[in-house]
Amino acid sequence: MKDWHVHVFTSTYAADVTGACSAMFELGGMSILHDPDGCNSTYTTHDEPRWYDSQSLMFCSGLDELTAVLGDDNVLIDDVTQASRDLHPRFIMLCGSSIPHIIAFDYKGVAHLIEQRTGVPVIPVPTNGLDLYTRGVGLALREWIRRFADPSEEKVPGSVNLLGVTPIDFSNRDNVAALRKTFTDAGLTVNGCFAMEDSFDNLAHAYRASVNVCVSSAGLLPAKMMRAKAGTPYVIGLPVGPYMAEQVMQAVRASEKDGRNRNAFGRDTVQQEDILVIGEQVYAQSMADGINHTAFAGENGMHAGALWPDIEEGIDEDGLIARMNHAKIAVCDPLYRNVLRNPDTRLIPLPHEGYSGRIFRKDMPVFASDRFDLEKFLREA
Amino acid sequence: MNEYQLIKDMKYEYNADIGLDYSSPCRGVWNIVHYGTLVPEGHQIYVCPTSCLRGVVLTTAEMGFDAMKKLSTIAVGEDNILDGDMEEEVLHGTEKIIDALPQRPRMVMIFTSCIHHFMAVNYQRVYKILRREYPDIDFIDCYMDPIMRRKKEPMPNLRKQILRVLQPADHLPDHVSFVGNCFPMTKYCDLYQHLVRSGISISDLTTMQNYDEFHEMEKSCINFTFNRKAELAGRDLKLRLGQKWMIMRSSFVYDEIDADMKAASEALGIAAPPQEETRALRAEAEEKAQALRQKLNGTPLSIDYTAIEQPLGFAIYLLEHGFNVESVLIDVITESEDVFRKLQAIRPDLKVYSSLGWNMRQADRHHDGKIVAVGQKSAYFNDTPYFVNLVENAGMYGYRGLSHLLDLIAQAADTPQDLPTLVQHKGWGCSCS
Numbered sequence: 008m009k010d011w012h013v014h015v016f017t018s019t020y021a022a023d024v025t026g027a028c029s030a031m032f033e034l035g036g037m038s039i040l041h042d043p044d045g046c047n048s049t050y051t052t053h054d055e056p057r058w059y060d061s062q063s064l065m066f067c068s069g070l071d072e073l074t075a076v077l078g079d080d081n082v083l084i085d086d087v088t089q090a091s092r093d094l095h096p097r098f099i100m101l102c103g104s105s106i107p108h109i110i111a112f113d114y115k116g117v118a119h120l121i122e123q124r125t126g127v128p129v130i131p132v133p134t135n136g137l138d139l140y141t142r143g144v145g146l147a148l149r150e151w152i153r154r155f156a157d158p159s160e161e162k163v164p165g166s167v168n169l170l171g172v173t174p175i176d177f178s179n180r181d182n183v184a185a186l187r188k189t190f191t192d193a194g195l196t197v198n199g200c201f202a203m204e205d206s207f208d209n210l211a212h213a214y215r216a217s218v219n220v221c222v223s224s225a226g227l228l229p230a231k232m233m234r235a236k237a238g239t240p241y242v243i244g245l246p247v248g249p250y251m252a253e254q255v256m257q258a259v260r261a262s263e264k265d266g267r268n269r270n271a272f273g274r275d276t277v278q279q280e281d282i283l284v285i286g287e288q289v290y291a292q293s294m295a296d297g298i299n300h301t302a303f304a305g306e307n308g309m310h311a312g313a314l315w316p317d318i319e320e321g322i323d324e325d326g327l328i329a330r331m332n333h334a335k336i337a338v339c340d341p342l343y344r345n346v347l348r349n350p351d352t353r354l355i356p357l358p359h360e361g362y363s364g365r366i367f368r369k370d371m372p373v374f375a376s377d378r379f380d381l382e383k384f385l386r387e388a
Numbered sequence: 389m390n391e392y393q394l395i396k397d398m399k400y401e402y403n404a405d406i407g408l409d410y411s412s413p414c415r416g417v418w419n420i421v422h423y424g425t426l427v428p429e430g431h432q433i434y435v436c437p438t439s440c441l442r443g444v445v446l447t448t449a450e451m452g453f454d455a456m457k458k459l460s461t462i463a464v465g466e467d468n469i470l471d472g473d474m475e476e477e478v479l480h481g482t483e484k485i486i487d488a489l490p491q492r493p494r495m496v497m498i499f500t501s502c503i504h505h506f507m508a509v510n511y512q513r514v515y516k517i518l519r520r521e522y523p524d525i526d527f528i529d530c531y532m533d534p535i536m537r538r539k540k541e542p543m544p545n546l547r548k549q550i551l552r553v554l555q556p557a558d559h560l561p562d563h564v565s566f567v568g569n570c571f572p573m574t575k576y577c578d579l580y581q582h583l584v585r586s587g588i589s590i591s592d593l594t595t596m597q598n599y600d601e602f603h604e605m606e607k608s609c610i611n612f613t614f615n616r617k618a619e620l621a622g623r624d625l626k627l628r629l630g631q632k633w634m635i636m637r638s639s640f641v642y643d644e645i646d647a648d649m650k651a652a653s654e655a656l657g658i659a660a661p662p663q664e665e666t667r668a669l670r671a672e673a674e675e676k677a678q679a680l681r682q683k684l685n686g687t688p689l690s691i692d693y694t695a696i697e698q699p700l701g702f703a704i705y706l707l708e709h710g711f712n713v714e715s716v717l718i719d720v721i722t723e724s725e726d727v728f729r730k731l732q733a734i735r736p737d738l739k740v741y742s743s744l745g746w747n748m749r750q751a752d753r754h755h756d757g758k759i760v761a762v763g764q765k766s767a768y769f770n771d772t773p774y775f776v777n778l779v780e781n782a783g784m785y786g787y788r789g790l791s792h793l794l795d796l797i798a799q800a801a802d803t804p805q806d807l808p809t810l811v812q813h814k815g816w817g818c819s820c821s
Contacts, residue, residue: 022439043535049443066408086407136439
């Protein structure tokens with residue numbers, strides 16, 4: 008019986024709580040994960056490559072049974088207030104896991120109370136521990152921009168925000184520099200990179216960008232909010248290799264001109280692909296489209312398609328096994344190797360922090376660039 | 389660092405788990421997944437929201453592809469919460485997993501989580517059905533429920549639950565079990581050496597090759613525990629199966645070691661270790677301690693609870709032997725009040741750090757001059773490459789254990805190690821066979 012909940016052999020994608028903390032990591036705040044224990048060490052161990060070498064603030068509330076049953080939010084409020092007085096964060100982000108979700112914890116109300124006590128801005132991010140990391144990244148970025156950026160700022164022509172950039176998708180940090188360079192080489196200005204290798208003060212000018220680029224699906228929530236608030240159009244796509252880079256740049260220029268939102272990658276229409284790209288929605292689709300425009304695909308008569316985790320359900324294991332073993336090539340995280348049954352299917356490893364955590368981190372290539380050689384990647388892997 | 393208290397200013401009731409928790413990068417301490425993999429021919433199923441599953445799945449994946457074959461998951465979704473079908477999900481998910489596995493497990497450990505308590509899930513009904521459907525498999529209800537940690541910590545609870553399949557049996561006078569360890573208690577364990585020499589056979593989960601060996605524990609006349617996390621299991625077996633339970637204190641007080649060894653021998657009706665052997669082992673430990681003291685020549689030491697079951701007791705031992713113990717790192721005091729008061733009296737200016745406190749995140753980890761650490765957390769918070777890398781006593785007990793520990797400190801003082809790589813490795817010493 009088909010059931011997306013059951014994973015006999017496969018791993019689990021990073022959760023929304025991880026995404027929220029990851030997105031806020033470099034902005035000088037203090038992230039509070041309202042949770043008993045465990046989610047914080049999972050995040051800091053498996054999903055946060057910056058943890059050991061930084062002093063960025065992220066804590067778990069240590070919620071216990073009695074506090075949850077009694078609904079005693081004062082425990083959290085008192086603790087956060089005390090920690091804030093000791094550590095002086097620039098802002099506080101409050102997110103939570105499944106128990107706060109089912110006891111209807113009032114994120115907005117508690118955030119307001121903490122802010123009243125401390126004088127430090129508090130942004131509520133109502134994660135639930137059930138959903139995919141992209142939702143957590145998106146929620147946190149959306150609330151941060153809503154709180155700290157000014158929608159009335161004048162737009163700067165030819166400037167873009169890169170939305171949805173976290174180590175969960177781009178754990179090789181060289182990807183961030185390569186991504187920026189791809190846009191600047193195309194004559195565009197990167198107004199802000201949300202949120203790696205940028206600063207609180209710069210990102211507070213988010214509304215100066217004339218176009219938002221969702222380089223991962225995590226960027227969609229803030230992009231939609233900025234569209235609603237200031238009319239900023241958005242483009243969805245990642246410049247994976249020269250073809251997709253050109254598509255993204257063309258889409259940005261067109262959207263700046265006509266104010267409409269665009270997908271930079273082509274819509275996949277085939278049911279059974281020869282090359283299956285598994286990963287985050289935007290990079291998987293961008294890479295599949297890029298592959299479809301390589302000589303490799305043309306010469307071999309192959310068509311690439313993408314498979315990505317649903318925000319609520321992840322990837323259905325039965326469907327995954329069927330598609331993966333039907334394909335001639337699977338471009339995916341190496342941890343998927345344990346469901347490879349067809350000896351004729353070739354696995355091309357593309358490590359993804361959001362799936363296998365830190366295990367293959369050192370093997371992640373710089374793929375978010377116009378210079379990424381997809382031909383070579385496919386032929387030599 | 390200046391985020392410490394002096395022991396003279398502390399209360400015995402000290403507990404650092406009272407507010408926001410900081411998670412240090414030190415990951416050597418075993419979690420429930422590591423312990424579950426010890427069960428030969430066992431399979432673990434975790435039923436939790438994604439945020440919880442992530443940690444257990446990747447803990448397993450980091451042990452390798454073979455380890456992944458011993459664990460499956462059932463993700464709790466919003467639909468389960470709204471539809472109220474948690475029981476059905478556990479039942480059908482488990483059926484699907486068992487039927488899909490290439491090899492039939494002999495034991496299935498089903499871990500439910502915090503959310504199941506709050507949704508009042510009747511999982512015992514599910515296990516009853518599963519036991520009927522798969523009579524050849526032992527099903528165990530296990531718990532990954534840190535929200536309940538004030539009543540039952542997950543790790544001690546698991547060590548107990550795994551043994552719940554054991555049934556009443558005739559107890560053999562020459563068969564005992566070592567219960568609730570993470571590591572084999574062999575070469576550096578006085579009790580092991582003494583029992584083997586006396587013709588006593590020992591069951592220990594950490595050395596078992598197949599599931600039939602596991603059930604041999606039913607025949608034990610005595611269960612020995614060596615650490616606090618195993619005591620729940622020892623007590624449960626005593627109540628349920630009528631097996632005698634003896635606590636072997638991980639003590640550094642010679643008379644306590646001798647007393648426990650003597651009591652164990654009397655309970656088994658065998659002779660206590662010969663006095664000349666005890667004297668020789670004591671003398672060896674004393675010699676090693678003196679040699680190490682001379683070698684360190686006043687170099688400060690820091691001890692943490694993740695490495696040593698009795699960190700305060702070990703601090704006393706070292707101080708009484710002339711060492712410069714500068715600090716200990718503990719999150720709660722688990723030793724007796726007498727030990728705590730004695731340490732207060734011997735070294736009132738001993739620095740005590742917590743690893744959980746929020747102030748530790750931005751603590752100045754620099755230490756002026758060389759310091760040797762015993763344990764990963766002491767090493768990390770003092771930022772020293774000179775450290776003993778082990779967790780939970782690592783199979784050491786008695787004089788042999790003490791002598792080996794002193795050897796390890798001597799090695800650590802000589803050889804700098806790769807601190808970031810070693811302490812971030814999850815589950816020190818755990819591998820999946």
